[in-house]
Amino acid sequence: MSLRIFLEQLKTSHLPRVLGSPSKLKIVYGNESADMDSVASAITYAYFNYVYDPTQLVIPIINIPRCDLPLRRDILFALDKISITEDLLYFNEDLNKFIQVHEAGIETVLVDHNDLPKLDGIRTVVGVIDHHADLGLYKDASPRVIRPTGSCSSLVFNYWIGLIKGWVRMKDAIPLSMAALVIDTTNLKHRVEEPDLEACAIYDKALPDFDRHQYCKDLKKRKNDIKGFTVHDLLRKDYKQFQFANSNGDEIDVGISSMVKSLQWLYEEYGSQAIFEDECAKYREEHQLTMLVVMTSRTDDAGFRRELAILPEPKFQADAQKLIAGLREQLQLQDVAADFSASSTKDSNSTYKSYDQLNVAASRKQVVPYLKAAFETL
Incomplete structure (x- = not known):
C-alpha cells in the first residue's frame, strides 16, 4: 500500500x-x-x-x-x-x-x-x-x-x-x-x-x-524562501518553547525561534532594528515568556555563521545577563558593537541584546541543554 x-x-x-x-x-x-x-x-x-x-x-x-x-x-x-x-x-x-x-x-x-x-x-x-x-x-x-x-x-x-x-x-x-x-x-x-x-x-x-x-x-x-512573511511568521515558523527551573525551583518559560537570515538582513527587511525588536516583544508577550531567544544561521562569503539574540522581560534583564555570562565561553559569544541598521531608533530601555556566536557547531539542539544548566544556577 x-x-x-x-x-x-x-x-x-x-x-x-x-x-x-x-x-x-x-x-x-x-x-x-x-x-x-x-x-x-x-x-x-x-x-x-x-x-x-x-x-x-x-x-x-x-x-x-x-x-x-x-x-x-x-x-x-x-x-x-x-x-x-x-x-x-x-x-x-x-x-x-x-x-x-x-x-x-x-x-x-x-x-x-x-x-x-x-x-x-x-x-x-x-x-x-x-x-x-x-x-x-x-x-x-x-x-x-x-x-x-x-x-x-x-x-x-x-x-x-x-x-x-x-x-x-x-x-x-x-x-x-x-x-x-x-x-x-x-x-x-x-x-x-x-x-x-x-x-x-x-x-x-x-x-x-x-x-x-x-x-x-x-x-x-x-x-530559505521567506518572501511575504511577517516577523511574526518568522518567529513561529521554527519555534520551540521550554520551561526551565532556577535554583529555587521557580519555573521560567523560554521560547527559541530559529531563522535562516542574518540579523542585519532582518533589520533591513523589516525597516529597522527597533521594529524587529518591537515585533519580538509582542511575540514574547503573546506567549507569556520570561525570555525570547532568536537564533540565526546563514552561509556567506565568510562561511557558515550563527548569531544569538535575547529579549528578556525587563524584570529578568539582570538574570538574563548572568545567563549570557554562563553561556559566553561555551557558545563563544561576542557582543555586537553597534546596530546594523542606520535607520534603527533603538529604545535606550530595551532589553534586547545580540551576539555573534562563533561556536557554529552549536545549533538549538545543543544550546537548549546549555540554557537549562545555566538557568539552574540562578
Missing part, C-alpha cells in the same frame, strides 16, 4: 471506526518546531508501523496548527513529491478533537523529542525515538531509541527496517525520509552520525536514480 493510500484510509476507515470506541487511540507526535525532521519522522513512523502490522494503526500528528503548515515551504515541496496533500494530515486542532471525543484514552509515541508537553488528556508515552539529549524519562517505553544522529528520521527508518526485514515495502516513504536527512546534514556534509550513513546507504539502493544533491538544493531553496 502506498503512503498516500495509507493516509486516505486512516481518514475514511480507521479513525471513524476507532474514535469513541473502547479501544485506545495511538498517535505518533513530533516536536513543536514541526520542521522537516519532525514531520517526516511522525509520518514515516506511522506508515512503517502499518507496513509491519496493519492491525495496529498509529495516527501521525504534526505538532502545529494547520494554518502554520504553509510557512514550511520545504515540507510542502517534499510532500508534493510523493503526492501527499495537506487534507490528509493531522494537526494540533485535530488532536484536541480526538482528546475531547475519545474517552478510552490516547497512547503516544514521541519522535524528535523525548519529553511530552503538558496536554490535558494525554499522559501515556509508549514509545520514544529521538536524537536530542536524553532526559531519562519513559524508561519502560518500547521502542526507546535515543542517540545522537544528524536526523531523527534515520533512527525511525533504521528501527523499522530492523523489524520489516527489507526496504521494498518501505520504499514509498523513503523520499520523505531522504528529505529530512539531506536537510539536517546538508546532504551528509555536517553533523553526520553512523545511523545516518546506514539509512542513506539503503535510500541510495532503493532509489538509485535519485539525485540527492539536487534534492538538497531544492529543499534548501524553499526552506
